[in-house]
Amino acid sequence: MEKIFLATMLYDFYGELLTDKQxxxxxxxxxxxxxxxxxxxxxxxxxxxVMDTIKRSERLxxxxxxxxxxxxxFILRKDRVEKIQNKLDELSYDVSENSKSLxxxxxxKSMLSEILD
Numbered sequence: 001m002e003k004i005f006l007a008t009m010l011y012d013f014y015g016e017l018l019t020d021k022q023x024x025x026x027x028x029x030x031x032x033x034x035x036x037x038x039x040x041x042x043x044x045x046x047x048x049x050v051m052d053t054i055k056r057s058e059r060l061x062x063x064x065x066x067x068x069x070x071x072x073x074f075i076l077r078k079d080r081v082e083k084i085q086n087k088l089d090e091l092s093y094d095v096s097e098n099s100k101s102l103x104x105x106x107x108x109k110s111m112l113s114e115i116l117d
Contacts (some may be wrong), residue, residue: 004030006071010061013070022057029054081112088112 007030015023025043028034029050035052036047056096067069103108 001011007058007061009071009074010058010065011058013074014064014068018036018057020062022053022060025050025053026082078116082116085112 011026011030017024018026026040028039028042029036034042036050040047040050065106088105088109092102099101
């Protein structure tokens with residue numbers, strides 16, 4: 001499961017750098033959950049050719065991540081935003097009498113959510 005999650009995250013960030021053939025095979029295998037045989041049948045190629053294309057695509061995506069660190073940085077930012085949101089939740093309990101403070105906390109939480117979108 002973790003391999004699929006990582007592969008799809010890498011694809012989200014770097015997928016446009018793959019060829020159309022690589023994108024097609026990758027999407028069908030990881031996103032549509034088709035078998036290598038099914039993809040090969042649709043593309044008119046062998047199971048082995050599809051596997052080679054997917055493996056090559058995975059290596060390329062990992063190579064891009066190793067150089068650019070976009071996925072790692074996104075995960076780090078996401079964790080930090082979640083920690084800040086948790087602290088704001090705690091703070092909102094302390095200031096529950098002050099509606100102005102609650103509005104400010106809600107605004108900050110909204111802005112934090114936009115960072116990850």
